[in-house]
Amino acid sequence: MRGTLDLSRPVLFATVALLTVLILLPMGWLLVSSLLDKQGELTFGNFVTLFTDSSFLEPLETTLIISVSVAAICCAVAAPMGWLVARTDMPMRRTVRTLMMATLVTPPFVGAIAWEMLAAPNSGLLNQLWRLLTGAGADQSLFDIYTLPSLIFVIACYTLPYVFILVANSLDRMPGELEDASSMLGGSAWQTARRITVPLALPVLLAGALVAFLQALNLFGSPAILAIPAGFHTLTTKIWSLFQFPPKAELAAAASLPLLLLTILLLRAQSMVLGRRSYAVLGGKYGEPRLVRLGVLRMPALLLCLFVLAMPFFLPYLALFNSAFSRVASRIVSAETITLHNFRFTFVELSSTLPALWNTFLLATLTATIGALLALVIAYIVARKAMVGHRVLAFLATAPLAIPGIVLGVGLFIAYTRPPLQLYGTLWILLIAFVTIELPAAYQQLGSAFHAVHPELEEAGRMLGASRLRTLADITAPLLRTAVAATWCFVFVAVLRELSAAVILFTSETKVLSVLIFDLKESGDVGAIAVLSLVMIAITTVVVALANWLGGGGGRGLVRS
Amino acid sequence: MTKSKVTRRGMFAGSAALMAGAFATPVRGAPPEAQKITGELIAAAKKEGKATWYTSVDLPVAEKIAKAFEAKYPGVTMRVERSGAERIFQRIGQEYASKIYNCDVVNSSDAAHLIVWKREKLLAAWLPEDVAQHFPAAHKDPDGMYASWRVTLAPIAYNTKLVKKEDAPKSYADLIDPKWASKIVKAHPGYSGTIMTATQQLSRDLGWKWFEALAKQKIMQVQSAADPPKKLALGERSVMADGTEYVVTELKARGEPIEPVYATEGTPLITGPSAIMARAANPNAARLFYAWSMTAEAQQLSVDVGAMRSAHPLVKERPDRPRLADIKTLREDATAVADQADDLKTRYTRIFKV
Numbered sequence: 001m002r003g004t005l006d007l008s009r010p011v012l013f014a015t016v017a018l019l020t021v022l023i024l025l026p027m028g029w030l031l032v033s034s035l036l037d038k039q040g041e042l043t044f045g046n047f048v049t050l051f052t053d054s055s056f057l058e059p060l061e062t063t064l065i066i067s068v069s070v071a072a073i074c075c076a077v078a079a080p081m082g083w084l085v086a087r088t089d090m091p092m093r094r095t096v097r098t099l100m101m102a103t104l105v106t107p108p109f110v111g112a113i114a115w116e117m118l119a120a121p122n123s124g125l126l127n128q129l130w131r132l133l134t135g136a137g138a139d140q141s142l143f144d145i146y147t148l149p150s151l152i153f154v155i156a157c158y159t160l161p162y163v164f165i166l167v168a169n170s171l172d173r174m175p176g177e178l179e180d181a182s183s184m185l186g187g188s189a190w191q192t193a194r195r196i197t198v199p200l201a202l203p204v205l206l207a208g209a210l211v212a213f214l215q216a217l218n219l220f221g222s223p224a225i226l227a228i229p230a231g232f233h234t235l236t237t238k239i240w241s242l243f244q245f246p247p248k249a250e251l252a253a254a255a256s257l258p259l260l261l262l263t264i265l266l267l268r269a270q271s272m273v274l275g276r277r278s279y280a281v282l283g284g285k286y287g288e289p290r291l292v293r294l295g296v297l298r299m300p301a302l303l304l305c306l307f308v309l310a311m312p313f314f315l316p317y318l319a320l321f322n323s324a325f326s327r328v329a330s331r332i333v334s335a336e337t338i339t340l341h342n343f344r345f346t347f348v349e350l351s352s353t354l355p356a357l358w359n360t361f362l363l364a365t366l367t368a369t370i371g372a373l374l375a376l377v378i379a380y381i382v383a384r385k386a387m388v389g390h391r392v393l394a395f396l397a398t399a400p401l402a403i404p405g406i407v408l409g410v411g412l413f414i415a416y417t418r419p420p421l422q423l424y425g426t427l428w429i430l431l432i433a434f435v436t437i438e439l440p441a442a443y444q445q446l447g448s449a450f451h452a453v454h455p456e457l458e459e460a461g462r463m464l465g466a467s468r469l470r471t472l473a474d475i476t477a478p479l480l481r482t483a484v485a486a487t488w489c490f491v492f493v494a495v496l497r498e499l500s501a502a503v504i505l506f507t508s509e510t511k512v513l514s515v516l517i518f519d520l521k522e523s524g525d526v527g528a529i530a531v532l533s534l535v536m537i538a539i540t541t542v543v544v545a546l547a548n549w550l551g552g553g554g555g556r557g558l559v560r561s
Numbered sequence: 562m563t564k565s566k567v568t569r570r571g572m573f574a575g576s577a578a579l580m581a582g583a584f585a586t587p588v589r590g591a592p593p594e595a596q597k598i599t600g601e602l603i604a605a606a607k608k609e610g611k612a613t614w615y616t617s618v619d620l621p622v623a624e625k626i627a628k629a630f631e632a633k634y635p636g637v638t639m640r641v642e643r644s645g646a647e648r649i650f651q652r653i654g655q656e657y658a659s660k661i662y663n664c665d666v667v668n669s670s671d672a673a674h675l676i677v678w679k680r681e682k683l684l685a686a687w688l689p690e691d692v693a694q695h696f697p698a699a700h701k702d703p704d705g706m707y708a709s710w711r712v713t714l715a716p717i718a719y720n721t722k723l724v725k726k727e728d729a730p731k732s733y734a735d736l737i738d739p740k741w742a743s744k745i746v747k748a749h750p751g752y753s754g755t756i757m758t759a760t761q762q763l764s765r766d767l768g769w770k771w772f773e774a775l776a777k778q779k780i781m782q783v784q785s786a787a788d789p790p791k792k793l794a795l796g797e798r799s800v801m802a803d804g805t806e807y808v809v810t811e812l813k814a815r816g817e818p819i820e821p822v823y824a825t826e827g828t829p830l831i832t833g834p835s836a837i838m839a840r841a842a843n844p845n846a847a848r849l850f851y852a853w854s855m856t857a858e859a860q861q862l863s864v865d866v867g868a869m870r871s872a873h874p875l876v877k878e879r880p881d882r883p884r885l886a887d888i889k890t891l892r893e894d895a896t897a898v899a900d901q902a903d904d905l906k907t908r909y910t911r912i913f914k915v
Contacts, residue, residue: 055910121743122723123797138723139744146781229781231914241915244751245651246903328817330795349624351641417659425661507656508613508642508663519644522752523620524788526795 008468012387015377019396022436026411027403033414034254046254056255059233063217066152066234070216071209073156074163077308079205082167084301087197088292096305097168100161103312105540107497107514108158109221110533113521114316115154116225117323117530119143123330125319146230155222157312159215163208170204171197176290189292203273210270214263218404220500221514225521235259236406236500243504249414256407264402323530342527350528352511357535360513363427364495367434368488374435375442376484380472383450384458397443400436408433409504425507433501438491445490449483450476482550489547493540593686593705595693598852605845607636612846614639615653616668617646617754618711618833619787619808622867629862630850637846645785646670646754646833650677657683657840665847666854668710668835670786670805671754673899675707675834685837685844689852691873696855700832700872710835710854711863712870714806714888715759717822718790723799732825733767736802737774746781746789746798749915751906755786755805759829760905761898762891766826769908775802776912793819803829810868810882823888830890832872 037043050056084090085097106114118126121141130142144150178200182192223234233241235255242252294301323329325338346353375397381387382394400408412433416423423429453476461471477484499514506515513536520529596602606612616623620643627639644652646669653664669675678684679702688705700709717736719729730736736745750757764772781798783789789804794817809821835854841847853859860873870878870885878884898905 055914058914120795120797122799123792123795228915229783231780231782233915241751243651244906245647245654247651247655328794330797345621345624349621349628351624351627351639355640417655422659424659425656425663507661508615508640508652509661520620522645522783522788523643523785524783524791525620526791 009387011377011469012381015374015381016389016393016396018374019378019393022432023396023399023403026408026415026436029415030253030256030260030407030411033250034257036250038250046251049251050254050258055233056238059235059238060258062148062227062232063235065148066155066223067213067216069152070156070159071213073152074160074212075205075209077156078160078163078167078208079201081305081308082164082171083193083197083201084305086168086171087193088294088301090294090298090301090305092302096302096309099309099313100164102541103158103309104161105493105537105544106158106312106316107221107499107533107536108155108219109225109499109514109518110320110536111158111312111316112154112222112225113517113526113529113533114319115150115157116145117319117329117526118315119145119150120330121146125322125330125332126315128330145226148227148230148232151223151226151230153311154226155216155219156212158222159212160308160312162211162215166204166208166211167201171201174200180290183290193292206273207270210266210273214266217262217266218259218406218500220406220503221518224518236404239406239410240503249410252410253414256404256410259404260402260407263404267402320530320533323526324534326527329526329530342531346528346531352516353532355509356511356513356516359427359430359510360496363430363434363512364492366431367438367495368492370431371435371438371442371491372446372484372488375439375446375487376477376480377472378443379446379450380476383447384455386468394443394447398440401440403436405437405498405500406504408436409501412501413504424505425510427510429505430502430510430512433505434495434498437498437501438494441494442487442491445487446480446483449480453479485550486547489543489550493543493547496536496540592703593688595688595690596848596852597690598849598856602845602849602852603634606634606843606849609843609846610636611638611640612665612841612843612850613642613663614666614668614850615642615644615649615664616835617644617649617670618668618867618869619643619785619805622807622811622869625866626854626859626863629859629866630853633853634849637849639850645749645752646674647750647752647757650674650754653678653683662838662840662842664838665841665843666835666837666851668833669754670711670713670831670833671757671898671902672709672832672834672893672895673758673902674754675702675836676895676899678836679704679706683839685839685841685847687837687848687851689855691852691855691857691860695857695874696872697874700834702834707834707836708855709832709872711833711867712872712885713755713831713833714823714870714885714890715755715786715803715829715831716806716809717800717802717824718793718804718809718819719800719822720793720796720798721818721820723796723818726820729820729822730800730824731822733763733771733802734826736800737771737778739778741778741800743779744799745775745778745802746783746792746800746804747775747802748786748789748804749782749784750909752784753786754833755831756803757902757905758831758893758895758898759803760909761901762829762893764905764908765894765897766891769912772909772912776914780913782913782915790819793817806870807868810879814868814881821882823883825889827889827891830893832893832895833869 034046035042037045085093118124121127121144124143127141127143178196179192182196220236220240224237227234227237239252239255242248322333324342326333327339327341378393378397382390412429413424416429457475458471461475497514499518502512502515503518506512513532517529517532623641623643627641630639631637649669656663684706686705692701692708696708717730748756750760783792786805787808789801790808790812792798793801794812806821809819812819835851837847837851857873857875860871860876863869864871864876864879
């Protein structure tokens, strides 16, 4: 029955071995280093420093404040907005939904830079406008972006879409019968919403809160851009600062562990919450949910949604376009002052632009290809229970979700700056980082796609004597073509915007676009930043559109950055 | 993980007493022979075709210098790697620890780095003719390993639209007046060599008490010394406590509302030496760029286009600002910076929280 050469087993084992090395090597080194001192002796000193030195305790506290606040804000905004879009007759529902998805295209650190242009206390465009309108004095300002509340606001802006999509999608799927029953029994629209819809949506809201909390917890770019000028650190920026001279990789390793543990705990909590999500909606076929009539509130509701969208979308893009065409970012471009100077500087004078674009393109292509293939093989093994220990494989493929980018960066740095694998300084180390980071999203996407393909076609192939690999290549993969292509695109986009691991791992020869933007930020070259950010967003938009056209959907590949 | 790394403090324990003047390091032997830019050197450089220049000079200026070099010697492409001097120092240490030799020519705004690199034998001895003939002794290494490619100052400055001339601060003491609260921008010694050098001079002459008072002013903390002048031009802050002079001059020449203040206590003086790395992958291109960058022609370009100061006596000062000789400067002491760098950063971070 079998072909003479069945490579299935070796390929499967190689996948498991590869995954184990990818994840366990950096994490193992992280753990080991956190217990060593500079001389390589065993010590708990790093943890003592971590939990007694106020320069670590304060960032820890700040990080928790930020994460909790971001989670609360996101839920408070995403819940009503998701409900308006999914369950009411608000005009332009689809547009609002699409625009919210489009904000996912903006990397959070670009959003933070744009908000700096908008709301820096003196030069911020919004503050200038406010002064113009109210005649307030030169040293008065409406907003100050360099504060903790503003940082929370900016992080919330770019975390909101994840929670919104989660809520809106789950409200789409929620059956209408229970609501119908309520209204038939004489409940008003509001009563129904309060008594039926909200309780049903509560688990997903909780899951959304956890997603938001995790995003905020592990974000590096936005705090680096807004917190440091204001004179405070978060845990991620503190870890990054430990790589200044003299580098303290051991302390960074120790400081990474709380982030890691917290993330693992929260992911456990999330899967418990999401696991219970369907508890209330058992049985039968469901009708289309009935739309709530908003009556006179239709327009106000839409205006409210557009107002919310202005925060992560309309306003930041206005600011970026303004700076890209302006000599001085704090002045509004006019017909007389418009200049292409920033474009010329970025593409003609700046000698690292083209190498960085090339590195980014190469890494994104390779990561997307390897990531999609690896995810395909793993998803196949798990979905078809193709080998003993497929559960372990599923766990390994999801585990990187629990590793914040900066923590992975630290782990990889320690693991690959020593023999036998001295990969630091090559694109390989970045490739490993990106594949590891993007694997969970790719795996989840393809995993769910496998459920849609009935195994009978594969079984037919196997019965006719094809090996597992051959059936996978000839039968399953073509059936999953669109899902694979969509996964490829989402991984590609996610790599474009990855900053937190890259900022630890790059060298002058292996700089990527996100790191270049971050570097320019440190020397204040705002015009070039605006140009490069717009280039990055343009590429992302094209690829996401491609992915949607190919039939993928949702923004799952973008979940981490 | 960094067991093998030599800390700056360790390197200089005990040797500080030997040092006098910014650049004095023990002479190893006879000074090397002065080198001309010969036809063979140019041909060899073109054969290599490229060189990588690690520098902390403001990016637009660095790219202009690199482009001028490429125009002069077509066939040699320059790759500029710009970051803060302290980052570059860290980067080179990290890259060398992993046996990565990307850097051909290095330029730092923290002269202490050159002393450390020389001791770690990372630098190549190569003495350009201009340096041998014209540069004063204080601006070149006796073993021909480095020379001051640039000289800069770290003055105070203010936005002339937001602050009237008569209200502008005149001294460092003025900056801790409560009226400047929330109005000051300042760069970071953990990133910028200019600021590291300035911090050493100011903490020596004014004491850390002054920094503690300044920290109470709710300053805006940026990284690069090139950034505070840009923040003034944006109108984001009214006054900069420190920052690099050439960006101030350049923005002012472009018509931005910015004016430097040379404090009554004196202004920090920062020399920015360049050197060729001993393990340069493109040694000839490195020599050519290094030698060219020290010529009167290239130095004049640094002054005219980059608004830097020059150690080359044949270079003419810009007419739009006071001559260096007429400005009261603080004494530079690279050895002390090398000796105290870790301590300076730690104290600074404790005071300013980041």
